[in-house]
Amino acid sequence: MLLDIINVSVQSDFVLFLDFENGERRAFNMKAYLDQKPWARLKSGNVFQGAFVENGTVAWPGNIDIDPETLYERSVLIEKTPKADQRKQSAPRKN
Numbered sequence: 001m002l003l004d005i006i007n008v009s010v011q012s013d014f015v016l017f018l019d020f021e022n023g024e025r026r027a028f029n030m031k032a033y034l035d036q037k038p039w040a041r042l043k044s045g046n047v048f049q050g051a052f053v054e055n056g057t058v059a060w061p062g063n064i065d066i067d068p069e070t071l072y073e074r075s076v077l078i079e080k081t082p083k084a085d086q087r088k089q090s091a092p093r094k095n
Contacts, residue, residue: 003072004056010049014042016058018071023082026075038064 007019014030030048033039041062042048050061059065 002056002069005053005058005068005071008051008053008058010051014048016051016071017078018058018075020072022080024080025078026072027078028071028075033066038062039066 004021005018006021009017011017016028018026018028034043041064042060047060051058057065057068
């Protein structure tokens with residue numbers, strides 16, 4: 001199942017906090033990838049801190065990105081929040 005990332009937050013020590021469309025917030029550690037192309041460029045300067053969401057995944061300046069399935073499958077769940085449509089259904093009804 002392919003889930004889009006809707007927000008990324010850069011943390012210290014090459015960790016990303018990722019918000020997925022299913023309401024999950026997950027932590028992904030990029031350290032294991034930083035010696036491989038094309039991600040080795042993320043170690044120089046402040047390139048890693050320039051992470052942004054593009055087309056449902058995380059990308060960086062210089063045409064660098066990473067597969068969203070990898071981000072999901074190799075990340076750790078931090079928290080799960082109800083999706084917007086679920087919150088609407090569970091909200092108490094006013095009479």
